[in-house]
Amino acid sequence: MQYKCTRNKAESLSAAQAIVQGISADGGLFVPESLPAYTADDLKVLSKGSYTERAARILADFLSEFSAEEIRECVEGAYSEQKFPGGAAPLHRIPESGEAFLELWHGPTCAFKDMALQLLPHLLTRSLKKTNCDKTAVILVATSGDTGKAALEGFRDVPDTKILVFYPDKGVSAMQQRQMNTQEGENVAVCAIEGNFDDAQTGVKRIFTNPEIRKELDENGMLFSSANSINWGRLLPQIVYYFSAYCDAAKQGMLELGQPLNVVVPTGNFGNILAAYYAKKMGLPIGKLICASNSNNVLTEFLSTGVYDRNRKFYTTISPSMDILVSSNLERLLFDLTGGDSEQVAGWMKQLNTTGRYEVGAELTAALKDLFFPGFCDDAQTQKTIREIFQKHHYLCDPHTAVAADVYEQYVKATGDETPTVIVSTASPYKFADSVLEAVAPGEKQEADDFAKIGQLSVLTGTTAPAPIAQLREKTVRFRNCCEVAQMPQVVLRMAGLEAPKAKV
Secondary structure, rough: EEEEOOOEEEEEEEEHHHHHHOOOOOOOOEEEEOOOOOOOOHHHHHHHHOOOHHHHHHHHHHHOOOOHHHHHHHHHHHOOOOOOOOOOOEEEOOOOOOOEEEOOOOOOOOOOOOHHHHOOOHHHHHHHHHHOOOEEEEEEOOOOOOOHHHHHHHHHHOEEEEEEEEEOOOOOOOHHHHHOOOOOOOEEEEEEEOOOOHHHOOOOOOOHHHHHHHHHHHHHOOOEEEEEOHHHHHHHHHHHHHHHHHHHHHHOOOOOOOOOEEEEEEEOHHHHHHHHHHHOOOOOOEEEEEEEEOOOHHHHHHHOOOEEEEEOOOOOOOOHHHHOOOOOOHHHHHHHHHOHHHHHHHHHHHHHHHHEEEEHHHHHHHHHHHEEEEEOHHHHHHHHHHHHHHHHHOOOOOHHHHHHHHHHHHHHHHHOOOOOEEEEEEEEHHHHHHHHHHHHOOOOOOOOOOHHHHHHHHHHHHOOHHHHHHHHHHHHOOOOOEEEHHHHHHHHHHHOOOOOOOEEE
16 A cells, blocks of 8 residues: 655655655645455454454555554554543444434543544554654644644653644633643643644644755754644544444444444544545445534535635634634545546645635535535534533533534434434543533533533533543643744754754744
8 A cells, every 4th residue: 555645646655654754745645545445244344343453454454564463553552441441432322313422532631633643653653663764753733722632642752752732822722721731751842822723734834844944853863743634644543433433333223234324523624524534435334424613614615615715714612623724634635536636636735825715616516515514503502502412411512522413403404314323522521611511501600710610510410520631630731832933943943952953944
């Protein structure tokens, strides 16, 4: 299995090379040259296995230079009972309905990013050896909230790595910020930026493709890699949990193997729903891909009209991990839907960079409409949905999951489709305690202290905060840095230990 670049299909790398490099020098993303096909018999086999066994089977089809033993060690190290005490990806079925929540937040940072970022360090360290690379990998991350903490935790004290995370100041929840700024480990660093997530993501991409900075790192025995979903090693593990959810849905009696399953995904950077799209192309019987956005509804407009336009008001919402106007992984979808037309994709990405807008045309727009149902909701509707789900089902969900649940209701009203459906639940509600409190008890006076709010939410709802959240109170804040976007290159070099850089950045 080789990997091609979305902006230059002549570029071809092995899986290990793609994972180490993370992103092409021209800013393009790596994609597999083909997708494996799964049959009904394959699904029967997967249904009988554990999550780690399902993961090992699927990863083997994409990581041809990894031995079966290496893959087994990777997945067992990532998805152990110690790291996922509630199970890696349990399916919580809503009684007397055809719906279920796929809970992806039972890992060490209580967010779905753990599903990939507990595995990526295992893949990356082995990939460095396979490519005969003796350099230190500098993992550069832009986060809208959850990726940062999950990446920091995954790479904490991993040999031959440094991890540097940028997040938007005032653009993440108080608990997300505390998770990052109390991160333990000798190889970690965190810095806020004066801007939003798109500013952080654009800044990181520019640093990745800056030849002077890359040279500076190379001369000091380092190289860049990524833990964002622009790295194929981050996206690949996400394919697994859609197969696992389908198998578990069949085991729970929601459907028979072979029958379709709709999937609802709250998304900002398009990686999570892209993984579901790849699973569908591989033969998993996914029906409609329902794409849920918050008030930053650039994806809703694009999937409806074929026009991508980031030139719009940016909203800071109660679902901050979706506060994104530039959805990086959409590039991979466009490459696939155009039959691998890297020249066309590169042209669109250039337009996006220069004008903030591109249009894909009628034929591709029709294909998007056939695959996806897009929708969005604002903060008021998000809180209303949290409250209604709790009142009706005594199920507490976070704001991102609530966005997905609301858009699913929009889909049912618009289509009447009653196909069994999985709603992807991306984070523990306790990561957003203030917003969830306001939703379930709008007249209740909230405690001033963030951790007191957690206790208040627990008492009001009869639920328990996950241990990784509750234990944050005792952790020391290590990072208080904040910089302007223009200062990010200098911050990266300084955090990498290069105090007097020769590079012109």
